[in-house]
Amino acid sequence: MKLGGFDISASALTAQRLRMDVISANIANAETTRAGYVNGNFVPYRRKVVVMEAAQPKFQDLLGQQMNASSAQGVRVASIREDSAPFKQVYNPTHPDADASGMVYMPNVDMLKEQVDLLAASRSYEANVTALNARKSMFMKALEMGRR
Numbered sequence: 001m002k003l004g005g006f007d008i009s010a011s012a013l014t015a016q017r018l019r020m021d022v023i024s025a026n027i028a029n030a031e032t033t034r035a036g037y038v039n040g041n042f043v044p045y046r047r048k049v050v051v052m053e054a055a056q057p058k059f060q061d062l063l064g065q066q067m068n069a070s071s072a073q074g075v076r077v078a079s080i081r082e083d084s085a086p087f088k089q090v091y092n093p094t095h096p097d098a099d100a101s102g103m104v105y106m107p108n109v110d111m112l113k114e115q116v117d118l119l120a121a122s123r124s125y126e127a128n129v130t131a132l133n134a135r136k137s138m139f140m141k142a143l144e145m146g147r148r
Contacts, residue, residue: 009132011055011074016125018077019050023118030109033097042097045107047083052076083108 026047029035035045055074085108093102 005135006132008074009128009135011076012128013125013132015050015052015075015077016121016128018080019052019121020118020125022048022050022080023114023121026109027111027114027118030107030111030114032107033095033104035107044087044105045109046087047085047107047109049081049083051078051081053078 029045032045034042036043052075055076087108088106089103090106091102092098092104095104098104
């Protein structure tokens with residue numbers, strides 16, 4: 001499987017779409033204080049982060065790349081990890097999840113950081129759509145030239 005421009009853009013579009021979905025889940029759960037149950041206690045939602053890496057080609061792909069002097073790879077999602085940042089503590093003694101001192105553990109989701117990440121993922125997605133359309137346009141022009 002040799003990755004061309006279409007395959008590279010398609011892999012990036014898929015990865016960025018998943019990244020936007022994870023960011024959307026983070027935003028949706030920014031106030032969720034009962035996302036899980038650990039040791040008899042409810043725990044807040046923990047922010048998730050998408051980790052991407054270069055797609056690892058197979059041996060025959062590497063051999064073909066060396067013979068054709070091509071180094072195109074693409075991207076893939078390596079994992080979705082939980083952010084290890086501590087939970088936020090908010091004083092709210094009337095909250096049902098408040099401890100004896102009135103503190104509530106809130107998710108470690110920073111809305112500003114999520115919005116910036118969402119904007120970056122969206123821009124990356126748009127850039128890959130543009131690259132895909134430019135490649136498509138070049139192929140169409142080449143076909144038109146071949147007909148003449």
